[in-house]
Amino acid sequence: MVPDQVHHVLGGGTREAQPAQEGIGQAGADDVMVMYLGRPVEQGTKETVFTRARHPYTQVLLAATPSVDPKARSKRMTVKGELPSPVDLPSGCRFRTRCPEAFDRCAQVDPKLVRVGPDHEAACLLYE
Numbered sequence: 001m002v003p004d005q006v007h008h009v010l011g012g013g014t015r016e017a018q019p020a021q022e023g024i025g026q027a028g029a030d031d032v033m034v035m036y037l038g039r040p041v042e043q044g045t046k047e048t049v050f051t052r053a054r055h056p057y058t059q060v061l062l063a064a065t066p067s068v069d070p071k072a073r074s075k076r077m078t079v080k081g082e083l084p085s086p087v088d089l090p091s092g093c094r095f096r097t098r099c100p101e102a103f104d105r106c107a108q109v110d111p112k113l114v115r116v117g118p119d120h121e122a123a124c125l126l127y128e
């Protein structure tokens, strides 16, 4: 279950950045930005992010989207716990208390966006 909002604004006519506080928002004509607790965790072209999502939060959001592909359905991921308070953020990675991939270092280091492919960035210690 993903209690956070998922913002699907694909195909919209606007070219202005519209990052959402949580979920997936359009960041340009062909780009999307994934936000978690007010911070971008993944960005890239629509095709890249939706077909090769690298950040666990993006993967959870996309897994929560209904699919007719039986393979996609079998790979569903879920988040644990509740959304932390913005005034009492977890140490290290903001997503670590809910991340299915979290490991010890995630509590100590706040990941920055790093390049994970052409026109594709993610903020996750799995890629640093």
Ligand code: SF4
Residues within 6 Å of the ligand: 055, 056, 057, 093, 094, 095, 096, 097, 099, 100, 101, 102, 103, 106, 111, 123, 124, 125, 126
């Ligand atoms: S840095 Fe760690 S907790 Fe944060 S998204 Fe990556 S694996 Fe998950």
